[in-house]
Amino acid sequence: xxxxxxxxxxxxxxxxxxxxxxxxxxxxxxxxxxxxxxxxxxxxxxxxxxxxxxxxxxxxxxxxxxxxxxxxxxxxxxxxxxxxxxxxxxxxxxxxxxxxxxxxxxxxxxxxxxxxxxxxxxxxxxxxxxxxxxxxxxxxxxxxxxxxxxxxxxxxxxxxxxxxxxxxxxxxxxxxxxxxxxxxxxxxxxxxxxxxxxxxxxxxxxxxxxxxxxxxxxxxxxxxxxxxxxxxxxxxxxxxxxxxxxxxxxxxxxxxxxxxxxxxxxxxxxxxxxxxxxxxxxxxxxxxxxxxxxxxxxxxxxxxxxxxxxxxxxxxxxxxxxxxxxxxxxxxxxxxxxxxxxxxxxxxxxxxxxxxxxxxxxxxxxxxxxxxxxxxxxxxxxxxxxxxxx
Amino acid sequence: xxxxxxxxxxxxxxxxxxxxxxxxxxxxxxxxxxxxxxxxxxxxxxxxxxxxxxxxx
Numbered sequence: 001x002x003x004x005x006x007x008x009x010x011x012x013x014x015x016x017x018x019x020x021x022x023x024x025x026x027x028x029x030x031x032x033x034x035x036x037x038x039x040x041x042x043x044x045x046x047x048x049x050x051x052x053x054x055x056x057x058x059x060x061x062x063x064x065x066x067x068x069x070x071x072x073x074x075x076x077x078x079x080x081x082x083x084x085x086x087x088x089x090x091x092x093x094x095x096x097x098x099x100x101x102x103x104x105x106x107x108x109x110x111x112x113x114x115x116x117x118x119x120x121x122x123x124x125x126x127x128x129x130x131x132x133x134x135x136x137x138x139x140x141x142x143x144x145x146x147x148x149x150x151x152x153x154x155x156x157x158x159x160x161x162x163x164x165x166x167x168x169x170x171x172x173x174x175x176x177x178x179x180x181x182x183x184x185x186x187x188x189x190x191x192x193x194x195x196x197x198x199x200x201x202x203x204x205x206x207x208x209x210x211x212x213x214x215x216x217x218x219x220x221x222x223x224x225x226x227x228x229x230x231x232x233x234x235x236x237x238x239x240x241x242x243x244x245x246x247x248x249x250x251x252x253x254x255x256x257x258x259x260x261x262x263x264x265x266x267x268x269x270x271x272x273x274x275x276x277x278x279x280x281x282x283x284x285x286x287x288x289x290x291x292x293x294x295x296x297x298x299x300x301x302x303x304x305x306x307x308x309x310x311x312x313x314x315x316x317x318x319x320x321x322x323x324x325x326x327x328x329x330x331x332x333x334x335x336x337x338x339x340x341x342x343x344x345x346x347x348x349x350x351x352x353x354x355x356x357x358x359x360x361x362x363x364x365x366x367x368x369x370x371x372x373x374x375x376x377x378x379x380x381x382x383x384x385x386x387x388x389x390x
Numbered sequence: 391x392x393x394x395x396x397x398x399x400x401x402x403x404x405x406x407x408x409x410x411x412x413x414x415x416x417x418x419x420x421x422x423x424x425x426x427x428x429x430x431x432x433x434x435x436x437x438x439x440x441x442x443x444x445x446x447x
Contacts, residue, residue, distance in 0.1 A: 009426060009429065010418055010429050013417075013429050013430055013433045014414075014417065014433050016433075017434055017436060020434075020437065021436075021437045021440055021441060024437070024441070025441050025444070025446045028441065028446050028447040029446050122447075154442075154446075154447070156399070157399055157402050158398070158399075158402060189391045189392050190391075
């Protein structure tokens with residue numbers, strides 16, 4: 001009789017645990033399968049998958065859509081990357097705003113809103129980070145996913161004890177084998193993230209991409225925040241862009257890509273192709289270690305009293321200096337990325353007229369005036385040929 | 391190399407399923423630590439292995 005009772009208790013406990021597993025698992029399942037609408041602009045030409053350039057990622061969660069805007073007018077070409085680290089969501093939002101509003105009069109523009117798609121399919125581990133944020137638009141609210149930094153372990157596992165970067169053989173942190181910005185130039189038969197890097201390199205090489213812009217966000221205590229990081233060949237255009245923007249719109253630093261730091265896009269993409277490689281960083285309080293409660297509001301507004309204290313103690317590197325009255329709102333970060341991109345295009349056109357691209361999309365002043373939601377279009381009213389899900 | 395990588399990757403899912411089954415067996419049939427609290431521990435510990443085996447987390 002006692003044994004029967006024991007079994008009954010165990011079954012009840014198991015049922016409760018399975019219910020908890022279902023409730024938790026449902027949230028994980030939802031974020032993995034969440035789809036983001038994108039209403040492409042009138043300049044849109046074609047959407048294809050990155051695996052068209054390297055079979056190694058075909059059919060995997062790392063394969064990601066590429067949006068092409070071809071003016072038909074001979075000129076230069078550029079690749080704009082958001083979501084290399086999806087836990088830096090202003091980069092993806094900047095790519096969405098560009099993709100939904102861009103006009104291309106000369107040359108070609110390729111946009112990849114979620115460069116590491118797999119990393120977008122899970123939330124950030126630890127610290128009770130929110131999984132989504134919501135923006136107000138002209139037609140209602142729109143929900144966005146906040147992903148993680150590295151490729152989902154469901155798609156690439158196990159990590160090695162030491163990650164040996166290919167081809168430099170430099171030893172890097174073990175988890176960086178799932179970090180898209182440590183695996184360039186990649187290889188066709190490597191780990192999944194290396195294969196993504198390789199596919200992006202193949203796109204750059206096969207399409208003769210002239211300008212490569214990789215958007216990122218950084219914690220305010222990271223010295224490279226609010227900065228262009230430029231490969232040797234793109235240093236001139238980035239210096240000019242930095243000076244122009246700093247004088248006319250907002251302060252942004254410029255640094256040369258270190259030659260001994262391997263695997264990063266601003267180094268390897270420039271070394272292993274002919275493109276002008278540029279990386280940009282904005283200030284994202286959400287990922288700062290000293291920030292207080294990590295909430296959706298912090299993601300949207302960037303206002304945090306602990307960061308204000310850190311700023312007063314001179315511990316932050318962002319420019320302009322952090323002020324809690326303004327914070328670092330997401331539309332400001334998107335605006336910085338878009339104007340930062342436009343400025344390097346402008347200076348590339350000056351330095352290399354044969355690579356000229358004539359393009360238009362919302363810029364810093366537009367974002368500061370109208371917010372980011374204003375530039376996102378209603379998927380329910382969109383032409384079905386222009387509506388995609390990322 | 392791609393094939394080997396995939397095989398190793400899949401082995402981890404199989405291992406997760408095996409651990410989940412071992413814990414399930416331990417929940418119903420074990421010789422030591424027979425109190426109720428250990429039933430809870432065994433049952434609760436199944437969750438991460440189950441979610442991994444099902445490709446959810």
